[in-house]
Amino acid sequence: MRYPSLILDDVTRVHGSGETAVRALAGVSLDVMPGELVAVMGPSGSGKSTLLNLAGGLDKATSGRVVIEGEDLTKMTPKGIAQLRRQRVGFVFQDYNLIPSLTAAENVSLPLELDGERPRKARLLARQTLDLMDLRELADRFPDQMSGGQQQRVAIARALVGTRRLVLADEPTGALDTHTGEEVLRVLRERCDDGVAGLLVTHEARHAAWADRVVFLRDGVIVDSTGPAGSAEDLLDAAPA
Numbered sequence: 627m628r629y630p631s632l633i634l635d636d637v638t639r640v641h642g643s644g645e646t647a648v649r650a651l652a653g654v655s656l657d658v659m660p661g662e663l664v665a666v667m668g669p670s671g672s673g674k675s676t677l678l679n680l681a682g683g684l685d686k687a688t689s690g691r692v693v694i695e696g697e698d699l700t701k702m703t704p705k706g707i708a709q710l711r712r713q714r715v716g717f718v719f720q721d722y723n724l725i726p727s728l729t730a731a732e733n734v735s736l737p738l739e740l741d742g743e744r745p746r747k748a749r750l751l752a753r754q755t756l757d758l759m760d761l762r763e764l765a766d767r768f769p770d771q772m773s774g775g776q777q778q779r780v781a782i783a784r785a786l787v788g789t790r791r792l793v794l795a796d797e798p799t800g801a802l803d804t805h806t807g808e809e810v811l812r813v814l815r816e817r818c819d820d821g822v823a824g825l826l827v828t829h830e831a832r833h834a835a836w837a838d839r840v841v842f843l844r845d846g847v848i849v850d851s852t853g854p855a856g857s858a859e860d861l862l863d864a865a866p867a
Protein backbone atom coordinates (compact mmCIF):
# COMPACT_ATOMS: atom_id res chain seq x y z
CA MET A 627 0.00 0.00 0.00
CA ARG A 628 1.27 3.47 -0.81
CA TYR A 629 1.60 5.69 2.23
CA PRO A 630 1.48 9.50 2.10
CA SER A 631 4.86 11.22 2.23
CA LEU A 632 3.26 13.97 4.28
CA ILE A 633 0.18 13.99 6.48
CA LEU A 634 -1.20 17.08 8.18
CA ASP A 635 -4.04 15.94 10.42
CA ASP A 636 -6.25 18.65 11.91
CA VAL A 637 -3.29 20.96 12.43
CA THR A 638 -3.69 24.22 14.30
CA ARG A 639 -0.95 26.77 14.98
CA VAL A 640 -1.58 29.66 17.33
CA HIS A 641 1.09 32.33 17.71
CA GLY A 642 1.16 34.14 21.05
CA SER A 643 -1.54 33.90 23.71
CA GLY A 644 -4.44 35.76 25.26
CA GLU A 645 -5.75 38.88 23.54
CA THR A 646 -2.90 39.00 21.03
CA ALA A 647 -3.11 35.33 19.97
CA VAL A 648 -3.12 34.79 16.19
CA ARG A 649 -4.48 31.59 14.71
CA ALA A 650 -2.20 31.19 11.70
CA LEU A 651 -3.69 27.76 10.89
CA ALA A 652 -6.96 26.33 12.13
CA GLY A 653 -7.68 22.63 11.69
CA VAL A 654 -5.88 22.00 8.40
CA SER A 655 -5.80 18.44 7.06
CA LEU A 656 -3.82 17.57 3.95
CA ASP A 657 -2.02 14.49 2.57
CA VAL A 658 0.67 14.51 -0.12
CA MET A 659 1.43 11.20 -1.81
CA PRO A 660 4.76 10.19 -3.37
CA GLY A 661 4.78 11.48 -6.94
CA GLU A 662 2.28 14.21 -6.17
CA LEU A 663 2.81 17.96 -6.43
CA VAL A 664 0.33 20.00 -4.38
CA ALA A 665 0.16 23.77 -4.73
CA VAL A 666 -0.93 26.02 -1.88
CA MET A 667 -2.44 29.38 -2.75
CA GLY A 668 -4.08 32.09 -0.71
CA PRO A 669 -3.88 35.78 0.14
CA SER A 670 -1.09 37.29 2.20
CA GLY A 671 -1.40 36.25 5.84
CA SER A 672 -3.60 33.23 5.07
CA GLY A 673 -1.09 30.81 6.62
CA LYS A 674 0.85 29.44 3.64
CA SER A 675 4.34 29.85 5.12
CA THR A 676 3.14 28.58 8.49
CA LEU A 677 1.80 25.47 6.77
CA LEU A 678 5.08 24.85 4.97
CA ASN A 679 7.14 25.40 8.13
CA LEU A 680 4.98 22.92 10.05
CA ALA A 681 5.15 20.41 7.19
CA GLY A 682 8.95 20.51 7.35
CA GLY A 683 9.29 20.42 11.12
CA LEU A 684 10.65 23.98 11.27
CA ASP A 685 7.70 24.98 13.46
CA LYS A 686 5.60 23.05 15.97
CA ALA A 687 1.83 22.60 15.75
CA THR A 688 -0.25 23.83 18.68
CA SER A 689 -2.51 20.82 18.11
CA GLY A 690 -2.98 18.12 15.49
CA ARG A 691 -0.47 15.74 13.91
CA VAL A 692 2.29 16.16 11.32
CA VAL A 693 3.59 12.88 9.87
CA ILE A 694 6.54 12.70 7.45
CA GLU A 695 7.11 9.34 5.74
CA GLY A 696 5.35 7.52 8.59
CA GLU A 697 7.12 9.38 11.41
CA ASP A 698 4.87 11.42 13.70
CA LEU A 699 6.74 14.66 14.42
CA THR A 700 4.48 15.46 17.35
CA LYS A 701 5.93 12.44 19.20
CA MET A 702 9.57 13.20 18.40
CA THR A 703 12.30 15.10 20.24
CA PRO A 704 13.71 18.30 18.66
CA LYS A 705 16.90 16.36 17.90
CA GLY A 706 14.96 13.58 16.19
CA ILE A 707 12.99 16.13 14.15
CA ALA A 708 16.21 17.88 13.08
CA GLN A 709 17.67 14.58 11.91
CA LEU A 710 14.48 13.60 10.05
CA ARG A 711 14.45 17.00 8.38
CA ARG A 712 18.07 16.69 7.25
CA GLN A 713 17.57 13.22 5.81
CA ARG A 714 14.04 13.36 4.41
CA VAL A 715 13.02 16.93 3.63
CA GLY A 716 14.34 19.47 1.14
CA PHE A 717 13.48 23.16 1.27
CA VAL A 718 13.52 25.59 -1.63
CA PHE A 719 13.10 29.30 -0.97
CA GLN A 720 12.56 32.35 -3.14
CA ASP A 721 16.16 33.55 -2.83
CA TYR A 722 18.05 30.30 -3.71
CA ASN A 723 20.33 30.52 -0.63
CA LEU A 724 23.33 29.00 -2.39
CA ILE A 725 26.67 29.60 -0.70
CA PRO A 726 28.58 32.08 -2.93
CA SER A 727 32.06 30.65 -2.30
CA LEU A 728 31.07 27.10 -3.30
CA THR A 729 30.48 25.69 -6.79
CA ALA A 730 27.11 24.20 -7.70
CA ALA A 731 28.44 20.67 -7.06
CA GLU A 732 29.85 21.71 -3.69
CA ASN A 733 26.59 23.42 -2.75
CA VAL A 734 24.66 20.27 -3.61
CA SER A 735 27.05 17.99 -1.72
CA LEU A 736 27.10 20.19 1.40
CA PRO A 737 23.91 18.83 3.05
CA LEU A 738 25.27 15.30 2.72
CA GLU A 739 28.65 16.25 4.16
CA LEU A 740 26.95 18.07 7.04
CA ASP A 741 25.04 14.88 7.68
CA GLY A 742 28.26 12.89 8.00
CA GLU A 743 28.68 11.48 4.48
CA ARG A 744 32.30 11.12 3.38
CA PRO A 745 33.27 14.05 1.12
CA ARG A 746 34.18 11.83 -1.87
CA LYS A 747 30.87 9.97 -1.74
CA ALA A 748 28.92 13.21 -1.13
CA ARG A 749 30.48 14.87 -4.18
CA LEU A 750 29.78 11.82 -6.31
CA LEU A 751 26.13 11.79 -5.24
CA ALA A 752 25.90 15.54 -5.84
CA ARG A 753 27.21 15.17 -9.39
CA GLN A 754 24.82 12.28 -10.01
CA THR A 755 21.90 14.44 -8.89
CA LEU A 756 23.02 17.32 -11.12
CA ASP A 757 23.36 14.88 -14.05
CA LEU A 758 19.90 13.46 -13.41
CA MET A 759 18.46 16.97 -13.52
CA ASP A 760 20.35 17.91 -16.72
CA LEU A 761 22.49 20.41 -14.82
CA ARG A 762 25.86 18.80 -15.47
CA GLU A 763 27.25 21.87 -17.24
CA LEU A 764 26.65 23.97 -14.12
CA ALA A 765 28.53 21.68 -11.71
CA ASP A 766 31.74 23.72 -11.53
CA ARG A 767 30.19 27.16 -11.69
CA PHE A 768 29.88 29.49 -8.74
CA PRO A 769 26.48 31.10 -7.98
CA ASP A 770 27.54 34.45 -9.48
CA GLN A 771 28.29 32.64 -12.76
CA MET A 772 24.71 31.37 -13.03
CA SER A 773 21.39 33.02 -13.87
CA GLY A 774 18.65 33.14 -11.24
CA GLY A 775 16.83 30.25 -12.88
CA GLN A 776 20.00 28.15 -13.00
CA GLN A 777 20.68 28.88 -9.33
CA GLN A 778 17.16 27.86 -8.42
CA ARG A 779 17.48 24.57 -10.33
CA VAL A 780 20.71 23.89 -8.43
CA ALA A 781 18.82 24.73 -5.21
CA ILE A 782 16.25 22.06 -6.13
CA ALA A 783 19.09 19.57 -6.70
CA ARG A 784 20.46 20.46 -3.27
CA ALA A 785 16.99 19.98 -1.75
CA LEU A 786 16.69 16.49 -3.22
CA VAL A 787 20.21 15.08 -3.03
CA GLY A 788 20.61 11.82 -1.11
CA THR A 789 17.57 10.29 0.57
CA ARG A 790 15.18 13.24 0.47
CA ARG A 791 11.85 12.54 -1.16
CA LEU A 792 9.78 15.46 0.14
CA VAL A 793 10.36 18.96 -1.19
CA LEU A 794 8.77 22.05 0.32
CA ALA A 795 9.02 25.08 -1.91
CA ASP A 796 8.05 28.58 -0.72
CA GLU A 797 7.54 30.90 -3.71
CA PRO A 798 10.47 29.31 -5.59
CA THR A 799 9.66 31.36 -8.69
CA GLY A 800 9.07 34.62 -6.85
CA ALA A 801 12.34 36.22 -7.96
CA LEU A 802 12.22 34.94 -11.55
CA ASP A 803 10.60 36.15 -14.74
CA THR A 804 7.65 34.15 -16.03
CA HIS A 805 9.58 32.08 -18.57
CA THR A 806 12.40 31.19 -16.17
CA GLY A 807 9.84 30.45 -13.48
CA GLU A 808 8.20 27.92 -15.80
CA GLU A 809 11.58 26.22 -16.36
CA VAL A 810 12.05 25.85 -12.60
CA LEU A 811 8.53 24.45 -12.22
CA ARG A 812 9.21 21.96 -15.00
CA VAL A 813 12.23 20.66 -13.06
CA LEU A 814 10.15 20.35 -9.90
CA ARG A 815 7.39 18.59 -11.85
CA GLU A 816 9.89 16.10 -13.29
CA ARG A 817 11.21 15.27 -9.81
CA CYS A 818 7.64 14.62 -8.66
CA ASP A 819 6.95 12.47 -11.73
CA ASP A 820 9.98 10.50 -10.55
CA GLY A 821 8.35 9.82 -7.15
CA VAL A 822 9.18 12.86 -5.03
CA ALA A 823 6.33 14.47 -3.05
CA GLY A 824 6.12 18.25 -3.40
CA LEU A 825 4.32 21.06 -1.63
CA LEU A 826 4.54 24.35 -3.50
CA VAL A 827 3.46 27.74 -2.20
CA THR A 828 2.83 30.14 -5.04
CA HIS A 829 0.90 33.31 -5.82
CA GLU A 830 0.83 32.56 -9.54
CA ALA A 831 -2.05 30.53 -10.92
CA ARG A 832 -0.04 29.55 -14.00
CA HIS A 833 2.62 28.04 -11.78
CA ALA A 834 0.04 26.28 -9.61
CA ALA A 835 -1.26 24.72 -12.82
CA TRP A 836 1.82 22.44 -12.81
CA ALA A 837 0.46 20.81 -9.65
CA ASP A 838 -1.80 17.75 -9.42
CA ARG A 839 -3.95 19.55 -6.86
CA VAL A 840 -4.33 23.07 -5.56
CA VAL A 841 -5.51 23.96 -2.07
CA PHE A 842 -6.66 27.45 -1.22
CA LEU A 843 -6.07 28.86 2.24
CA ARG A 844 -7.92 31.76 3.77
CA ASP A 845 -7.53 32.88 7.38
CA GLY A 846 -5.72 29.64 8.22
CA VAL A 847 -8.42 27.36 6.82
CA ILE A 848 -8.52 25.34 3.58
CA VAL A 849 -11.50 26.92 1.86
CA ASP A 850 -11.31 25.07 -1.43
CA SER A 851 -9.31 22.35 -3.10
CA THR A 852 -9.34 20.20 -6.19
CA GLY A 853 -10.70 16.74 -5.52
CA PRO A 854 -9.05 13.62 -6.94
CA ALA A 855 -11.26 13.89 -10.03
CA GLY A 856 -10.68 17.59 -10.62
CA SER A 857 -7.75 19.05 -12.44
CA ALA A 858 -5.81 22.01 -11.13
CA GLU A 859 -6.85 24.01 -14.18
CA ASP A 860 -10.56 23.49 -13.42
CA LEU A 861 -10.21 24.88 -9.93
CA LEU A 862 -8.03 27.75 -11.06
CA ASP A 863 -10.66 28.71 -13.63
CA ALA A 864 -13.25 28.80 -10.85
CA ALA A 865 -10.96 30.36 -8.25
CA PRO A 866 -11.98 33.53 -6.44
CA ALA A 867 -9.92 36.47 -7.74
Ligand SMILES: Nc1ncnc2c1ncn2[C@@H]1O[C@H](COP(=O)(O)OP(=O)(O)OP(=O)(O)O)[C@@H](O)[C@H]1O
Pocket residue numbers: 641642648649650668669670671672673674675676677
Ligand atom coordinates in the same frame (compact mmCIF):
# COMPACT_ATOMS: atom_id res chain seq x y z
N1 LIG B 1 5.88 34.33 14.56
C1 LIG B 1 4.68 34.84 14.46
N2 LIG B 1 4.12 35.54 15.48
C2 LIG B 1 2.89 36.06 15.41
N3 LIG B 1 2.09 35.96 14.32
C3 LIG B 1 2.58 35.30 13.27
C4 LIG B 1 3.90 34.71 13.26
N4 LIG B 1 4.09 34.11 12.06
C5 LIG B 1 2.97 34.30 11.35
N5 LIG B 1 2.06 35.03 12.06
C6 LIG B 1 0.71 35.41 11.62
O1 LIG B 1 0.07 34.24 11.16
C7 LIG B 1 -0.73 34.53 10.02
C8 LIG B 1 -0.26 33.64 8.86
O2 LIG B 1 1.06 34.05 8.44
P1 LIG B 1 1.85 33.36 7.24
O3 LIG B 1 3.18 34.03 7.16
O4 LIG B 1 1.81 31.89 7.44
O5 LIG B 1 0.94 33.76 6.00
P2 LIG B 1 1.28 33.69 4.43
O6 LIG B 1 0.03 33.22 3.77
O7 LIG B 1 2.52 32.88 4.23
O8 LIG B 1 1.55 35.20 4.08
P3 LIG B 1 2.48 35.83 2.90
O9 LIG B 1 1.86 35.41 1.61
O10 LIG B 1 2.38 37.31 3.15
O11 LIG B 1 3.86 35.29 3.10
C9 LIG B 1 -0.58 36.02 9.76
O12 LIG B 1 -1.67 36.67 10.39
C10 LIG B 1 0.73 36.37 10.43
O13 LIG B 1 0.73 37.71 10.84
